[in-house]
Amino acid sequence: xxxxxxxxxxxxLQEGANSTLRCNFSDSVNNLQWFHQNPWGxxxxxxYIPSGTKQNGRLSATTVATERYSLLYIxxxxxxxxxxxxxxxxPSGSRLTFGEGTQLTVNP
Amino acid sequence: EAQVTxxxxxxxxxxGKKLTVTCSQNMNHEYMSWYxxxxxxxxxxxxxxxNVEVTDKGDVPEGYKVSRKEKRNFPLILESPSPNQTSLxxxxxxxxxxxxxxxxxxxxxxx
Numbered sequence: 001x002x003x004x005x006x007x008x009x010x011x012x013l014q015e016g017a018n019s020t021l022r023c024n025f026s027d028s029v030n031n032l033q034w035f036h037q038n039p040w041g042x043x044x045x046x047x048y049i050p051s052g053t054k055q056n057g058r059l060s061a062t063t064v065a066t067e068r069y070s071l072l073y074i075x076x077x078x079x080x081x082x083x084x085x086x087x088x089x090x091p092s093g094s095r096l097t098f099g100e101g102t103q104l105t106v107n108p
Numbered sequence: 109e110a111q112v113t114x115x116x117x118x119x120x121x122x123x124g125k126k127l128t129v130t131c132s133q134n135m136n137h138e139y140m141s142w143y144x145x146x147x148x149x150x151x152x153x154x155x156x157x158x159n160v161e162v163t164d165k166g167d168v169p170e171g172y173k174v175s176r177k178e179k180r181n182f183p184l185i186l187e188s189p190s191p192n193q194t195s196l197x198x199x200x201x202x203x204x205x206x207x208x209x210x211x212x213x214x215x216x217x218x219x
Contacts (some may be wrong), residue, residue, distance in 0.1 A: 004150075018163065031205060043198060049159035057186060094139075094158060095166065098150040098207050 002027045006087055008013040013077050013106050021072040021102045031090040032063055033073050037101070038096035046072070046085075053056030077106045110135045114199050114212045120217045121189060123176035127213050131199030137209075139202050140182040141166070142174065144195040147211075151198065166169055189202070189218040 003026035013019055025032075030086040034046040047054050051065040058077075074081055084101040110121060111193055112133045121127055133140065141156035143166075153166030157176040173185040182201075194217050202208035 033206070033208075041196070041213050043200075043208070046208045056204050064204070088151070090205065092158055094156055096141075096153055097167065098152065099142075100148060100150045 001086070002029065002089055002091070002097045004087060004089055004097055004099035006085075006102050008102060010103045011105070013104070015077060015079060015106055015108050017077050017106075018073070018075045019077060019104070021074070021085050021087075021104075023070040023072070023089075023099055025068050025070075025089045027086075028065070028091075029089040030092055031096065032065075032089075033088045033096070034061055034068055034070070035086040035088065036083055037086065038082075042096070043086075074104075078103075079106045079108055082106045110193045110197045110209070111200050112199055112209050113212040114197075114214050116214060117212060118215050120219065122219055124188050125191060127186050127216075129186075129197060129199075131184065131211060131217070133182075133201035133209070135201060135209065136179065137201035137203060139204050139208075140176065141200045141205065141208070142172070142182070142184050143200065144168065144193075145198060147196050153179055154184070154197075157181050158204075176194065189216075191218050194196065194218050 005024045047061040053062045088096045088098045090096045142154040143151040155174040157163045172182040197214045199211040
């Protein structure tokens with residue numbers, strides 16, 4: 001099956017800093033999503049981005065499908081950005097394989 | 109309010125005692141899915157359903173059953189739970205899997 005590797009596994013920032021999270025995947029995909037799991041366990045869909053670039057407020061994501069990676073950018077980080085960020089990929093709209101996540105801690 | 113609900117939220121049970129975790133969504137989504145989350149392993153897909161009466165295996169289906177008799181409900185059944193099924197379980201629904209809405213999670217402990 002598809003392998004998904006996320007880096008870094010852990011990231012600690014001061015409030016206001018910028019960060020880049022990376023997701024590498026082993027095969028061609030038609031489905032790539034980024035999720036945020038907050039410290040209370042709730043999972044939120046951030047982006048559906050199998051290719052190209054999208055932005056939503058302070059967050060943006062870029063996927064280079066031909067090189068099999070995706071990047072999630074967080075600018076001017078806030079303490080509420082803390083949690084685990086997951087990348088998930090799949091060949092279509094049904095199966096999803098998740099990476100192990102990046103644990104982000106934003107300190108005030 | 110659009111939401112995915114799961115019940116129970118917490119469950120402690122013993123090996124071999126059949127249990128069902130319910131999942132319901134009020135968004136008229138055709139797609140529903142179950143995941144388990146374990147430390148260091150991220151989320152792994154157990155089963156998914158593209159529509160009523162249509163279900164398929166994910167990456168870790170062994171030991172689980174599902175059914176999709178109605179669009180809004182997608183229960184997860186553990187016929188004979190074992191300790192290695194101790195995990196945090198999430199149900200999700202969406203339009204395909206492209207934008208999924210997750211339930212709050214069910215923490216299951218099998219002793």
